[in-house]
Amino acid sequence: MGAPFTFIHAADLHLDSPFKGLTKVPDAVRERLRESTFTALWRLLDIAKQEKVDFVVLAGDLFDAADRSLRAQLRLQRVLAEIAALGIQVFVVHGNHDPESGRQAKLDLPQSVHVFGSSEVDCQPAYTRSGKLAANVYGISYATSAVTDNLALRFRIREGAPFHLALLHANVDGDPSYDNYAPCKLDELVSAGFHYWALGHVHDRRTLHEYPHVVYPGNLQGRSIRETGGKGVYVVSVSDSGSIEMQFRDLADVLWQEIVVSIEGMKREQELKNRLLTALEELRQETQGRPSIVRIRLEGRGVLHDQLLDPSIAEEWLEELRDWLGVPEETEAWLWPESLAVRTRGLLELDTLAEEDGFVGELVRKGRAVAQRPEELRAWVEDAMDSLRKQPRIREWLEARSHEERGQWIERAMEISVSLLRDEDAG
Incomplete structure (x- = not known):
């Protein structure tokens, strides 16, 4: 097929993330968190050195905000310069958090760093350290923070390379936990002819398909309790026959x-x-x-x-x-x-309470009956959470909940209600 090569697939660096919402946090915790995204970035550089990779792809949201902090831009420039000094190319797309339209400092990047524009899908050659053509790398950045077009449909193979790698920040198959930007279908990616889709946007590490590989590496550093466990990058090795081996490297500070x-x-x-x-x-x-x-x-x-x-x-x-x-x-x-x-x-056992006469028994029986009727249960939950449904992210999350989960909410609500009623009676 071609010369063997190794690359790093990273995404969602969210440099200088503010870590909002933490209360009563000691100064040491706050400061360590404040520096954690930068520490993870330096660890990416260490992995590039240790693994002697040929190139690096960064699949969007390098910065946490469209108006990037100067500190984040200067630190990224330093790391990219260190990577370039090793003879390693870097390919970058920007996502919804750091679109082209955001405020940017006028800083020079090394010639070996290629940032894809937003007007069309571009194609750039990636080389091994010895100078052999390893792959064609394709990518497109977000022009603005809310891209709702299916960017994946714009990708087309250009012949002349042994391996084709597509770099895209997108929501595949409409995961309700994430904004539905650059929405696309897994089937569309699998059938497009690329060997590897280097995705960003979803902060969980996921391999959606193999041969062709469709991969989310997750983010570099967890930013909230919704992002638990190790975070980092994939080191991807491609053999001369085209076989792919992925190894996860945990970089979170x-x-x-x-x-x-x-x-x-x-x-x-x-x-x-x-x-x-x-x-x-x-x-x-x-x-x-x-x-x-x-x-x-x-x-x-x-x-x-x-x-x-x-x-x-x-x-x-x-x-x-x-x-x-x-x-x-x-x-x-x-x-x-x-x-x-x-x-x-x-x-308290709800089965026993359901057999009682009086208000508590009637409450449990009615709650159980609703939980067993999907349409009525959905209507009850939507009515109870009407004010919350005005928030788009919460509305999407609620709509993705299963009948079983909604039933569990009713069950727990009944237990709490019964407990409180028993306390009142005892009082």
Whole structure:
């Protein structure tokens, strides 16, 4: 087929991400987060050196905002200059967060860095370090932040290269968790004749298809509790016969983690304290020296459920956990509990309650009946969340929820209602 070569596929660097929404965060945590996207970028450079890659592709959203911060632009320029000094080409497209229309400083980039424009799909040759033609790289950037055209349909193979790599920032098959920009279908990508689609936009690491490969590498550094676990890049090796081997490299400086602690079998608060601290210590060992921001999710049935329904009690547990773990130092492998989410259930059995006379029994029976009728359940949920549905992202998320998930919401709402009613009666 051609000379073997290796490249890095990265996307969604979101340099200088502001990490909004964190409250009561110690200075060391805030500063480490502020630098984390840049630290991950320098680690990308380290991987390029270690793996002796031939070129790098960056599939959009290099910057977090259309009006890029000067700091982010200057730091990216430094890293790109270091990569160029190694004889490594870089190919870049811009996405919805950093479209061409955004404010940009007038900075010089190395000649070996090619930024694709937004007017048409361009094609550029990529070479091995020894100067042999490795591939044709194709790409197109976003002109503005909201591109709703199917850009994938504009890609066409140009003969003359042994390998064809398409670079695109897009939402494949309409994932409702992400804005539906440059929407396209997986079938369209698979049938287009390219060997590898280097995608960006989705922050989860996904391989949608192999031969041809259609790949999201995820983002470089998690930015919220919705982006848990390792984040980084793919190092992709292509043999002389055209076989493809992908290896993930975790570059994240700060990890976002979620742990689950069950209250099953607990009767005393001391048991919950012990289990929480044990779970956090186990997580500290697993992270192997990297700082982590942690959401703790309490689950299971138990006698402690009723007191945990009080938001002030859950907040007290969170504050005490932070106090026990101590104030983080910027350089150490700290754990910072971001929140404590209560998803526990009481010992009340809805099946038994449904057989009771009176208001509680009628409430459970009606709730169960609605949960079993998909159309009525959908109408109830839409009515209850009418105000939330005015937000496009929330509306898309709600519409993607399954009948089973909606039924679970009803079930949990009934349990909470019954618990509160029983408390009122006891009072």
